[in-house]
Amino acid sequence: VKLLLDRGADIEAKEVDRWTPLYCAAKNGHLETVKLLLDRGADIESKAKNDWVPLHCAAFNGHLEAVRLLLDQGADIQAKINDDCSALHLAAENGHTAVVQLLIDRGAQVETKDSNSWTPLHYA
Incomplete structure (x- = not known):
């Protein structure tokens, strides 16, 4: 990734569903x-299809340390996707207890x- 970026790769390049490298x-x-x-x-709040941001993706897939890093770097913990789900909804849906705990500890609204x-x- 470093080599590609050093050679001028677009850090905000988007594919058909607007996914960025981040x-x-x-x-x-x-x-x-x-x-x-x-x-x-890289834009931490860049929106992909259905308004998903990197935090939603990391939470949905249970990547605890990625969620922690994104939050540490200022990701919006209350960001919602197109159906108003938050990262907390997505982590809870998939049974990612450690991610749910981290999000709650960082101020995600349980209601x-x-x-x-x-x-x-x-x-x-």
């Missing part, structure tokens, strides 16, 4: 790549509702 790294739990991309100025008035507890 989004892909967060989705796959590639912690060192997430860190490198953030250090190089936040999606477009159907479901809270993260409904998803769990």
Whole structure:
């Protein structure tokens, strides 16, 4: 990744669903790549299809350390996707208890509702 960036690769390149390299790294739990991309100025709140941001992807897939790093770097813990789900909804839905705990510890709202008035507890 470093070599590609050093050679001029577009850090904000988007594919058909608007995934950026940071989004892909967060989705796959590639912690060192997430860190490198953030250090190089990647947009932490870049929205992909359905308004997902890298934090949503990391939480959905249970990548605890990627979630922690994104939060440490200023990711919006209350960001919502197109159906008003938060990262907490997504982590709860997939049974990622450690991620749920981290999000709650960092201030995620446990009573936040999606477009159907479901809270993260409904998803769990």
